Amino acid sequence: MTVSSAPPRRDRPPPPGPVEPFRFPSYERVRLANGLTVVAARSRRAPLVALALAFPAGAAYDPPDGGGTAAMTAALLDEGTDEASALEIADRVADLGGGLATGASRDVAYLELEILRHQAADALELVAELATRPTFPAEELERQRRRHLAELLRRRTDPGRLADEHLTRAIYGDGPYGRPILGDEPTLAALGRDDVERFHRRGYGLAGAFLVAAGDLEPSDFFAAAERVLGGLPGGEAPALPDLAPERPAGVRVVVVDRPHAAQTELRLGHAGVPRNHPDFLTLAAVNGILGGKFTSRINLNLRERHGYTYGASSRFAGRLGPGPFVVRTAVATPVAGAAVREIVGELERIRDEEVDREELDDAKSYLVGTFPYTLQTVSGVADRLETIVVHDLPADYYETFPRAVAALDRARLLAAARRHLRPGELSIVAVGPAADLEPQLRELGDLQVETPAARTPTPEPVPATPLGPQA
Amino acid sequence: MSPSPPVPPLDLPLERHTLDNGLRVVLHPDARLPLVAVNLWYHVGSKDEAPGRTGFAHLFEHMLFQGSQNVGTNDHFRYVQQAGGVANGSTWYDRTNYYETLPSRFLELGLWLESDRMGFLLPAMTAEKLEKQREVVLNERRQRMDNQPYGRAIERLHELLYPVDHPYHWPVIGYVDDIARATLDDVERFFRTHYTPRNAVLTLAGDFEPARALALLDRWFGEIPAGPEPPAPPQPPPLATDGERRETLPDDVHLPRVYMAYPMPAYGRPGWHAADLLGTVLAAGKASLLYEDLIYRRQIAQDVSSFVYPTELDAALVLIATARPGVDPREVEEAITAHLERAVEEELPEARLARARARVLNDFYVATQKLDSRADLISHFTTLFDDPSLLADEPARYAELDATDLREIAAERCRRELRAVVTVVPRDGAEDGDGPGERNGA
Numbered sequence A: 001m002t003v004s005s006a007p008p009r010r011d012r013p014p015p016p017g018p019v020e021p022f023r024f025p026s027y028e029r030v031r032l033a034n035g036l037t038v039v040a041a042r043s044r045r046a047p048l049v050a051l052a053l054a055f056p057a058g059a060a061y062d063p064p065d066g067g068g069t070a071a072m073t074a075a076l077l078d079e080g081t082d083e084a085s086a087l088e089i090a091d092r093v094a095d096l097g098g099g100l101a102t103g104a105s106r107d108v109a110y111l112e113l114e115i116l117r118h119q120a121a122d123a124l125e126l127v128a129e130l131a132t133r134p135t136f137p138a139e140e141l142e143r144q145r146r147r148h149l150a151e152l153l154r155r156r157t158d159p160g161r162l163a164d165e166h167l168t169r170a171i172y173g174d175g176p177y178g179r180p181i182l183g184d185e186p187t188l189a190a191l192g193r194d195d196v197e198r199f200h201r202r203g204y205g206l207a208g209a210f211l212v213a214a215g216d217l218e219p220s221d222f223f224a225a226a227e228r229v230l231g232g233l234p235g236g237e238a239p240a241l242p243d244l245a246p247e248r249p250a251g252v253r254v255v256v257v258d259r260p261h262a263a264q265t266e267l268r269l270g271h272a273g274v275p276r277n278h279p280d281f282l283t284l285a286a287v288n289g290i291l292g293g294k295f296t297s298r299i300n301l302n303l304r305e306r307h308g309y310t311y312g313a314s315s316r317f318a319g320r321l322g323p324g325p326f327v328v329r330t331a332v333a334t335p336v337a338g339a340a341v342r343e344i345v346g347e348l349e350r351i352r353d354e355e356v357d358r359e360e361l362d363d364a365k366s367y368l369v370g371t372f373p374y375t376l377q378t379v380s381g382v383a384d385r386l387e388t389i390v391v392h393d394l395p396a397d398y399y400e401t402f403p404r405a406v407a408a409l410d411r412a413r414l415l416a417a418a419r420r421h422l423r424p425g426e427l428s429i430v431a432v433g434p435a436a437d438l439e440p441q442l443r444e445l446g447d448l449q450v451e452t453p454a455a456r457t458p459t460p461e462p463v464p465a466t467p468l469g470p471q472a
Numbered sequence B: 001m002s003p004s005p006p007v008p009p010l011d012l013p014l015e016r017h018t019l020d021n022g023l024r025v026v027l028h029p030d031a032r033l034p035l036v037a038v039n040l041w042y043h044v045g046s047k048d049e050a051p052g053r054t055g056f057a058h059l060f061e062h063m064l065f066q067g068s069q070n071v072g073t074n075d076h077f078r079y080v081q082q083a084g085g086v087a088n089g090s091t092w093y094d095r096t097n098y099y100e101t102l103p104s105r106f107l108e109l110g111l112w113l114e115s116d117r118m119g120f121l122l123p124a125m126t127a128e129k130l131e132k133q134r135e136v137v138l139n140e141r142r143q144r145m146d147n148q149p150y151g152r153a154i155e156r157l158h159e160l161l162y163p164v165d166h167p168y169h170w171p172v173i174g175y176v177d178d179i180a181r182a183t184l185d186d187v188e189r190f191f192r193t194h195y196t197p198r199n200a201v202l203t204l205a206g207d208f209e210p211a212r213a214l215a216l217l218d219r220w221f222g223e224i225p226a227g228p229e230p231p232a233p234p235q236p237p238p239l240a241t242d243g244e245r246r247e248t249l250p251d252d253v254h255l256p257r258v259y260m261a262y263p264m265p266a267y268g269r270p271g272w273h274a275a276d277l278l279g280t281v282l283a284a285g286k287a288s289l290l291y292e293d294l295i296y297r298r299q300i301a302q303d304v305s306s307f308v309y310p311t312e313l314d315a316a317l318v319l320i321a322t323a324r325p326g327v328d329p330r331e332v333e334e335a336i337t338a339h340l341e342r343a344v345e346e347e348l349p350e351a352r353l354a355r356a357r358a359r360v361l362n363d364f365y366v367a368t369q370k371l372d373s374r375a376d377l378i379s380h381f382t383t384l385f386d387d388p389s390l391l392a393d394e395p396a397r398y399a400e401l402d403a404t405d406l407r408e409i410a411a412e413r414c415r416r417e418l419r420a421v422v423t424v425v426p427r428d429g430a431e432d433g434d435g436p437g438e439r440n441g442a
Helices: A069-076 A087-095 A116-134 A136-153 A159-172 A185-190 A193-203 A217-231 A281-289 A298-304 A333-353 A358-372 A378-393 A402-407 A411-421 A435-446 B055-063 B075-082 B104-119 B126-144 B154-159 B176-181 B184-194 B212-221 B270-283 B288-298 B330-347 B350-365 B370-384 B390-401 B403-413
Strands: A026-031 A037-042 A048-055 A102-103 A110-117 A210-215 A254-259 A265-272 A308-318 A326-334 A430-434 A449-451 B015-018 B024-027 B036-044 B086-093 B096-103 B200-206 B247-251 B257-264 B301-308 B313-325 B420-425
Touching: A026 A217, A037 A378, A037 B184, A048 A116, A048 A378, A048 B390, A069 A102, A069 A110, A069 A136, A069 B024, A087 B288, A087 B350, A087 B370, A102 A411, A110 A116, A110 A378, A136 A185, A136 B301, A159 A254, A159 A265, A159 A326, A159 A333, A185 B075, A193 B301, A210 A217, A210 A378, A217 B036, A254 A435, A265 A333, A281 A298, A281 A308, A281 A333, A281 A358, A298 A308, A298 A326, A298 A435, A298 B126, A308 B126, A326 A333, A326 B126, A333 A411, A333 A430, A333 A435, A333 A449, A358 A402, A358 A411, A358 B075, A402 A411, A402 B154, A402 B313, A411 B086, A430 A435, A435 A449, A435 B200, A435 B403, B015 B212, B024 B350, B024 B370, B055 B086, B055 B096, B055 B126, B055 B184, B055 B390, B075 B086, B096 B104, B096 B370, B104 B200, B104 B212, B126 B176, B126 B184, B154 B313, B154 B420, B200 B212, B200 B370, B200 B403, B247 B257, B257 B330, B257 B370, B257 B403, B270 B288, B270 B301, B270 B313, B270 B330, B270 B350, B270 B403, B270 B420, B288 B313, B288 B330, B301 B330, B313 B330, B330 B403, B330 B420, B350 B390
Parallel strands: A037 A210, A254 A430, A254 A449, B024 B200, B247 B420
Antiparallel strands: A026 A037, A048 A110, A048 A210, A102 A110, A265 A326, A265 A430, A308 A326, B015 B024, B036 B096, B036 B200, B086 B096, B257 B313, B257 B420, B301 B313
16 A cells, blocks of 8 residues: 555544454363363463463452451462462562462452463462462461551542442442452451351362463463363362342432542442343443543543543443442542532433434444454453453353444444433432532432541551561 | 573564654554554653743643644544544653554554644644643642642652752642643743654554555654754752751551652663662562561561652652551661661672562563553653663663672662651641641642
């Protein structure tokens, strides 16, 4: 193709070239005799491998009175095994580039890393050892307990966190998606070593687990390695998924969290959405693209560019095993907090009342399809998609057919999905900022309560005079 | 030294050209995904501002998304997102960057958008747009700094480490009063002075044919006038050497946090990479010195972290540690200081260096997976050193360092009399109103 030597026409965008085909990387999937699901994809853009091992052991599986158990169990995985102490594990992780992350989300407990390819076999051995043979030493539990208690204190002064946590509580109450992931002071104080061991026994069986790899590897080699490292272990029984749906609210609830000196107000609006594998999830992704998923979405252009209320505003449907939250997030100047909430609610109503413009729909669709390869540039990006397929039990060709599924969306489907799944009359609204300024602005929106973060702050516990470590 | 691991060098084919108007362009073809990253660096940042007029480079960056002669207000994002691309810009001490990653068939769209605002910006600038973006930026400052716990610590650390007339003294986002002062005349003057082809580097990374891409670059950018010679870079005054500068900053926090900054050589100067590796040995991950001692054994800290600014003028090694409840932050600070002093007295064990090198190497390959990250690094090396190929040499810079190099940089720079320390502490009686350390800008 030649390039014209004439000066370019600048008064309209130059036309694009022909569509280039793009395919989601092919992947293979096996199930070991003990029930472990293993998936692997080859993606040779860098000399790296992304590894992830996930278990049905996220915070949603916490015992009803044991908030923080899943987070504690995951935090202790790399603090002692039958072969290595915490510091020895730290050295082994560092030898492998130091990128290991362990933790618990709402749905799963995970161990994951991106690693140079020649170290992938060692990394698999290490991850398997940490997940299946942790010893939960009592002194490490004490260390992590103190750390998590201090983290609770730290979060209580973080306005964004406070807003997220209060919204979660308002939507899900004491249910599995409502309890704080880290737990709170009473549940952390009561958490014993036997609780952690029991939780591990129940949730970390291989029968319910997923091992994912993507990158510079041969899937068949990886399956052989997985069989060698994990195939001989017992599978156990996968725990049943708890009932994750919250009670449906009677009306709009407003929670003001008082921070008298705040320079700004953090706002959250939300309600329960749909599970990741709900047939409407993709349609809702398109609805959300128009509503609040990108810079040019209605909510951001309204609040930021039309009104200058904020640096940014966004919304999303979280993809979870159960009905994860639909949340609108922003931070605004306090005097306009009430006006900003009304604009957001107005946008939610508008997208339920009338079909979106044809151009908006086309934009949302091309954005979903066009940015798809962008999310697959990294080995962890590919691994994340594989994990989504297996954890949420999506069709094996979900991402292969994704562009076609997006192309099939139309305005009527978006409107129907918006009407079914956006419920402005059931919103929880959280504002973190000076209550004296916020209450008059928000009072008329619904049932309003004021909370003080400081009221829940305990006296900091003294640190022991003698460190508990093996060598002080 | 440990044997070098069997990792292939970064695959980095490069072509470097200069258009007639002085615009430097770098082409990095990589056809493995149908994407192209367009990355444009203007060599102007907050360092080019003057005291009393801070925050302008960043406010100006916002204005570059408000349209140009042929692109409507907010249509920049609209065109990019319609195409299935992502876009943004950012301002830093040394530079301002603008970038899009697009499906490769939309390469020309990216060139049209960037050339329109490089060559034809001013007709679209209005006082009304400036007012709106001033509000957005003031909200950005509140969200990122003033309403964040510990949010003003880094700003204060810079004010203490760098003298008042040093280009890194003030925060990139600027002070509230200065942001309020910016006018439409400033927009025009700033544009004419700094946003010229010869003050910019444009990198393309991704799926394109280099000869055609170069022709397209010439077509879209070639007709933009070269403009005046870029202003001479600011000449920073020397940093203070006559004693530690420190301040306690009360804030709405429960856990005190210590911020320590030691002056370091500019990025690319001898010693910078040693400082970075020293910071990694000290504070990166659970096998680091400070994690082991302060968090694991003594349990006086909640977290530790460190970084070295990759700046073209005086850099700094910054160490940050949050104290546990009930722990005097002074104890945390002295513990960190003791480790630095030990790093001067005796060489660090090779095992620690080897682990730090392994982390740096892993991080390098992880970070360079994305076309937009690679393009941004290429623009960085071209802007600072006029040599994009230096990017591929980065792992070697760390591999060749030994314990003596780390000891030397620590001995030269990690000294009490050179450093600045900011300690954020819980405000007494958080309900009592502004404490003595309260600052609202300069």
